[in-house]
Amino acid sequence: xxxLSIQNCRVIMSPQNIRPLTLDRCSINTATLGHxxxxxxxxxxxxxxxxxxxxxxxxxxSGHDVTTVSRQIRDAGLAVSGLCRSTYFPAATxxxxxxxxxxxxxxxxxxxxxxAPCFVLVVGTTPAGHKGLDLARAQVLEGLSLLLDHARHxxxxxxxxxxxxxYAGDRSCVASLSEALAMxxxxxPEGRGGVATAIDAYHVWWDWKLADGIAxxxxxxxxxxxxxxxxxxxxxxxxxxxxxxxxxxIDLSAMRALIEAAGYDGFVEVEIFSNHWxxxxxxxxxxxCGRSLQLI
Amino acid sequence: xxxLSIQNCRVIMSPQNIRPLTLDRCSINTATLGHxxxxxxxxxxxxxxxxxxxxxxxxxxSGHDVTTVSRQIRDAGLAVSGLCRSTYFPAATxxxxxxxxxxxxxxxxxxxxxxAPCFVLVVGTTPAGHKGLDLARAQVLEGLSLLLDHARHxxxxxxxxxxxxxYAGDRSCVASLSEALAMxxxxxPEGRGGVATAIDAYHVWWDWKLADGIAxxxxxxxxxxxxxxxxxxxxxxxxxxxxxxxxxxIDLSAMRALIEAAGYDGFVEVEIFSNHWxxxxxxxxxxxCGRSLQLI
Numbered sequence: 001x002x003x004l005s006i007q008n009c010r011v012i013m014s015p016q017n018i019r020p021l022t023l024d025r026c027s028i029n030t031a032t033l034g035h036x037x038x039x040x041x042x043x044x045x046x047x048x049x050x051x052x053x054x055x056x057x058x059x060x061x062s063g064h065d066v067t068t069v070s071r072q073i074r075d076a077g078l079a080v081s082g083l084c085r086s087t088y089f090p091a092a093t094x095x096x097x098x099x100x101x102x103x104x105x106x107x108x109x110x111x112x113x114x115x116a117p118c119f120v121l122v123v124g125t126t127p128a129g130h131k132g133l134d135l136a137r138a139q140v141l142e143g144l145s146l147l148l149d150h151a152r153h154x155x156x157x158x159x160x161x162x163x164x165x166x167y168a169g170d171r172s173c174v175a176s177l178s179e180a181l182a183m184x185x186x187x188x189p190e191g192r193g194g195v196a197t198a199i200d201a202y203h204v205w206w207d208w209k210l211a212d213g214i215a216x217x218x219x220x221x222x223x224x225x226x227x228x229x230x231x232x233x234x235x236x237x238x239x240x241x242x243x244x245x246x247x248x249x250i251d252l253s254a255m256r257a258l259i260e261a262a263g264y265d266g267f268v269e270v271e272i273f274s275n276h277w278x279x280x281x282x283x284x285x286x287x288x289c290g291r292s293l294q295l296i
Numbered sequence: 297x298x299x300l301s302i303q304n305c306r307v308i309m310s311p312q313n314i315r316p317l318t319l320d321r322c323s324i325n326t327a328t329l330g331h332x333x334x335x336x337x338x339x340x341x342x343x344x345x346x347x348x349x350x351x352x353x354x355x356x357x358s359g360h361d362v363t364t365v366s367r368q369i370r371d372a373g374l375a376v377s378g379l380c381r382s383t384y385f386p387a388a389t390x391x392x393x394x395x396x397x398x399x400x401x402x403x404x405x406x407x408x409x410x411x412a413p414c415f416v417l418v419v420g421t422t423p424a425g426h427k428g429l430d431l432a433r434a435q436v437l438e439g440l441s442l443l444l445d446h447a448r449h450x451x452x453x454x455x456x457x458x459x460x461x462x463y464a465g466d467r468s469c470v471a472s473l474s475e476a477l478a479m480x481x482x483x484x485p486e487g488r489g490g491v492a493t494a495i496d497a498y499h500v501w502w503d504w505k506l507a508d509g510i511a512x513x514x515x516x517x518x519x520x521x522x523x524x525x526x527x528x529x530x531x532x533x534x535x536x537x538x539x540x541x542x543x544x545x546i547d548l549s550a551m552r553a554l555i556e557a558a559g560y561d562g563f564v565e566v567e568i569f570s571n572h573w574x575x576x577x578x579x580x581x582x583x584x585c586g587r588s589l590q591l592i
Contacts, residue, residue: 005434005482132547133502138301166462168502169529169545176472179504186301206429206464208475233465238531249465251428 018257021268026293027053027081029227029271030060033285034278039069042282047076049286053267055082055225056114058107066113073114081267082159082198082225083111088124089143090136090173100124101143108147111156117266118159118224119151120198125173136173144187144195152194159224160184161198164206166238177204177213184222191220199259200227200271202242205250211258218262226259228252228296229272240275245292252296268293314553317564322589323349323377325523325567326356329581330574335365338578343372345582349563351521352410353380354403362409369410377563378455378494378521379407384420385439386432386469396420397439404443407452413562414455414520415447416494421469432469440483440491448490455520456480457494460502462534473500473509480518487516495555496523496567498538501546507554514558522555524548524592525568536571541588548592564589 028046030039037045039060046054054073061069073080086104091097104119111119123140126133144158151158160180163172174180180197187195197217204210217223230248235241245252256268270289277285324342326335333341335356342350350369357365369376382400387393400415407415419436422429440454447454456476459468470476476493483491493513500506513519526544531537541548552564566585573581 005437126545131545132550133504137504141301164461165502166460166531166534169527169531174504175502176504182504206461206471208429208433208470208472208478231465235462235465235534238462238534249422249427254428 018253018260021256021293021296023050023290023293024052025267026051026289027055027079027267027269028286028289029055029084029269030057031084032270032272032277032289033282035059036278037282039064040072043072043076043078045282045286047078049283049290051078051286051290053079053081053269055080055084055116055120055269055271057084058110061110066110070114079267080114080116081269082118082120083107083114083116084120085161086119086121086123088122088171090124090127090139092127092129097139097143101146104143105147105150108151108154108156112154116156118157118196118198120159120161120225122161122163123172123174125168125171133168133173140173141183141186144183148187148194152192157193157224158195159198160195161200161225162203164203176207177217178209181213181216181220181222184220193221196222196224198225198227199223201250201252201255202227202229202231205231205255210255214255214258214262218259218264221263223259223262223264223266225266225269226256226264227269227271228293229270237275240273240278242272242274244272244277244288245270245296256296314549314556317552317589317592319346319586319589320348321563322347322585323351323375323563323565324582324585325351325380325565326353327380328566328568328573328585329578331355332574333578335360336368339368339372339374341578341582343374345579345586347374347582347586349375349377349565351376351378351380351412351416351565351567354406357406362406366410375563376410376412377565378414378416379403379410379412380416381457382415382417382419384418384467386420386423386435388423388425393435393439397442400439401443401446404447404450404452408450412452414453414492414494416455416457416521418457418459419468419470421464421467429464429469436469437479437482440479444483444490448488453489453520454491455494456491457496457521458499460499472503473513474505477509477512477516477518480516489517492518492520494521494523495519497546497548497551498523498525498527501527501551506551510554510558514555514560517559519555519558519560519562521562521565522552522560523565523567524589525566533571536569536574538568538570540568540573540584541566541592552592
């Protein structure tokens with residue numbers, strides 16, 4: 001019999017002749033190193049290992065002058081691939097919701113100072129005492145709509161990161177790329193920009209419509225970031241058991257090919273939450289990242 | 297400002313006047329009791345607590361004559377809501393794949409003897425040594441196509457259960473209701489039946505397109521089973537930390553309303569994998585199920 005395939009499901013094939021990935025096109029998200037060292041040291045380490053960019057977390061900037069950090073990053077020869085991450089939008093009270101929005105507005109300013117092309121949004125989810133995701137989704141949309149003009153003004157895209165559905169209960173009501181893209185359509189129907197998606201392989205690899213979603217995102221100019229790590233089998237912890245690229249079952253080469261075919265030419269950013277890797281020396285982690293990236 | 301909602305996203309509202317759920321319309325999946333007791337005792341317990349049906353696992357039937365068990369279930373006044381679950385289809389070799397298919401063919405016969413309306417399929421995923429999900433999806437489709445005539449012949453629906461995407465690496469390449477429904481369309485384009493879906497709240501609650509999926513499944517007569525438990529916040533284990541209905545964040549009343557509005561009039565089946573509940577006396581678990589079901 002002939003091979004069956006699901007109707008309307010674009011099969012993702014590992015590419016034969018994808019352009020090799022060089023480290024100058026890669027970025028290190030500072031979460032990958034476990035937030036052990038001060039940002040100055042992390043900038044230096046990332047630059048010395050040959051990566052082209054860095055993606056700091058806001059906690060790494062706490063107590064620092066952002067303009068100074070921005071200059072340190074440039075002086076090290078690095079670009080910034082994004083600023084992580086938003087304060088969750090949903091809240092049980094209107095006052096708390098608006099405070100969350102304002103917190104994210106200030107973060108957009110910091111992202112602009114850093115020269116980040118995007119501010120990565122982990123949007124949050126259902127406030128305590130509620131069930132389902134409708135309320136959270138409505139609050140997230142309203143929060144984004146309150147920030148969109150400012151994002152455009154400072155030139156930093158709001159990058160909605162759909163999280164893996166296992167985080168729908170505590171971290172993100174946006175659980176698939178198609179949902180993030182629908183939010184972009186709602187907020188920016190004319191395609192003026194200012195809102196996009198951050199596509200993390202770990203969060204979306206399972207989706208049978210992934211190829212379609214990436215193609216749509218590219219067509220509409222809505223891929224602001226591409227994050228990689230790997231899905232381990234077995235996965236022992238919902239948050240802190242992500243793998244180094246190549247250790248797991250995600251076909252990262254195929255996904256990179258889709259992302260690049262969709263027109264994305266930004267950095268490939270490594271973001272690994274892992275008790276295992278966070279217990280390794282930072283140099284060792286960066287060397288592993290470098291080796292692994294060249295295989296995808 | 298007016299309340300925003302995602303374009304094309306049907307908002308799921310908790311219903312005001314859904315018909316109360318009585319236990320005669322509910323089923324206990326034997327996994328809920330942790331497989332501690334022999335099936336005869338479980339049948340007796342489930343019947344004595346007032347439930348209308350039971351869903352045995354194949355491991356509960358091991359070493360038993362299925363015809364005898366079927367009679368014991370009828371004699372206790374219970375129906376069978378489904379037989380759990382399939383042997384995984386995907387395999388690294390053709391021989392192993394075909395052996396998996398034949399194993400599932402025999403299980404369909406057992407399901408028929410039990411009077412089960414469906415055989416619940418946890419389809420399996422990528423064989424060792426492979427990446428991505430395309431190969432697994434193709435094998436699952438072929439396996440189902442090899443079984444469909446037999447399923448129709450014995451009058452037991454192949455019920456594809458989309459599993460939560462956190463199981464895509466080790467249990468099921470079918471990770472969303474839309475994917476399961478697309479497989480049904482591929483296998484049964486004319487709607488002759490024999491293949492359907494098993495919708496488990498735990499696996500699909502996060503999906504922004506859930507309402508559309510349930511409506512489509514109902515319209516096409518492809519809801520073979522409806523399973524319930526709850527998503528705990530925090531969830532501490534990927535497999536064995538599911539909650540009793542009401543303990544978590546799923547809006548089960550809203551989901552039941554959608555399922556019933558879609559035309560499903562089968563049993564509401566409780567299936568809870570939980571170290572906590574498996575350590576409770578079986579009577580205690582069944583009483584908690586009974587109380588909790590009446591609240592959804």
